[in-house]
Amino acid sequence: MTLPMGDEELHELAGKQAALGEVRGTPARDPVNAPMIRHWLDAMGDENPAYLEKGVAPPAMAQVWTMPGVRRSAKDRSPVDDMMAALDASGYTGVVATNCEQTYHRYARIGERLIPATRFTDLAGPKRTALGVGFFATWTVTWYSSEDDEPVAEMLFRVLKFRPRAGERSSAKSGTYPLQPAINQDTAFFWEGVKQGELRIQTCADCGELRHPPGPMCPRCRSANRSHTVVSGRGTLYSYVVHHHPPVPGRETPFVVGVVELPEGVRIVGNVVDCPIEEVVVGMPLRVTYRRMDGQLVLPMWTPGEA
Template sequence: MSEPHATSEPHEMTDEELHELAAKQVAMGEVRGAPASDPVNVPMIRHWLTAMGDANPAYLERGLAPPAMAQVWTMPGLRSTAKDRSPVDDLMAALNANGYTGVVATNCEQTYHRYARVGERLVPATRFTDLVGPKRTALGVGFFATWTITWYSEEEPVAEMLFRVLKFRPVTGRENEERAAYPLRPAVNQDTAFFWDGVRDGELRIQTCADCGELRHPPGPMCPQCRSANRTHTVARGIGTLYSYVVHHHPPVPGRDTPFVVGVVELPEGVRMVGNVVDCPIEEVGAGMPLRVTYRQMDDRLVLPMWAPREP
């Protein structure tokens, strides 16, 4: 296990330098922290079970901790000033120094290898894994940072947690004034939520059959190829070709100024997608023109994917 390296005070960095710093943090590998202040103990387990409304007697009877308590054992106290350095700290400081001061957790995935036992003193180890961005999101432009914490009892892993946050630049001044809600909001359901989640993260996602791999758009509950209801998604490259289009003049559309172009875009992944063609004079729009996806903030909550010209 490697040890964290001391760094200088954070300063303003380019996006490339932020990614270079992230690569260095990844290269540090897994960095061990200090052992938990207290061993796994019955009073804390009892308090947890009461707070969670968990009446399962097996934990206390067998001297085992609920798996979801893994992080509890190594969290600093309310007034604690001591903190282990980890591969995450320098990168978070650099993002803050570059104006990405907002933070929101986006993913938390836990894996349990075994129960922690009463009397064990767990040790956390942190591994930084990924930095993605900058991406335009509904909260603002930001970076997605991902790391994994593994809790060990001596050398045996007990549990691990993947944690991802969005570090974003909060909007200020007039940008912070609430916009009127865009009137043409898309319908979001269990079949389409993944797509709109991707748009908010700056990704163009295509639904994919988890069994046969068939791609489909618009999303649906069942694969038209093999009839499987198992589904996942892939992230498209974000480029395409204008397959066909119409120029809308009338009637008026709430939230839009006429005329505007609605196109069917053919993606190299093999599906077609409907969207507005923007950043191009209407008289220059034509079938076959190469396009790239762009994301437009329509109000404080809604981001829509649109299509702009690109170099062939």
């Protein structure tokens, strides 16, 4: 059991974890392999044949090979785990990722196993943020090849561990849904459409390219002129996950989060509802439905229906 710590004690622990330097973990359970690469390419919509032809993995897959899974053993622990446990015990239970910077040294080759090495580098805070008072924790993971001990890739990762504000904890009592979307000039049109029962997808006002999520610039022609179109609200389930843990404010677990492919050519993320979890399958036809979460917020969700 981890006991609560004061701010000075948290910084002392951070110094001790940083002094450990780079701590190597256990080698990946499985070698880099073609089936996982094929699944990754399919999920990402990447049709580049060069990876499998050359026998290498997409660089962004580095973290995939050494993920420990839900049932982690003591051998899988890193200097970061004790720091995160201490922050949780001290009331900084909220977490949001703020930075992820990856550097690729070479391709991981099919057949080799990767070994993760974690270095805790910094704890900054306490700082007052829009989410609450918290600490920014930073660490770096480097993946080495078990064959030649060469670095394959590295990732700097930073999270904000914050203490949820009292107003957020009482949101259920006040009738306000605790997970409010960030609405700005790029996304306001989408949420206005949802309130009116319309599924609006951003389009380029010059070349007509559809894009989602919304953004300030067209990825095809680089134009900043934007418009939107109202789509049919029907699609098929491209992929999904069943969320069991951690608890999500305002939601009862487990629930399904899906990636829905629209016939108009874009994909959108949303909850799949009104369907037993065991009956959710990739490729099932879906249609959009709108659920009021509180006095102001309406969310688009997806329910089984003819495509």
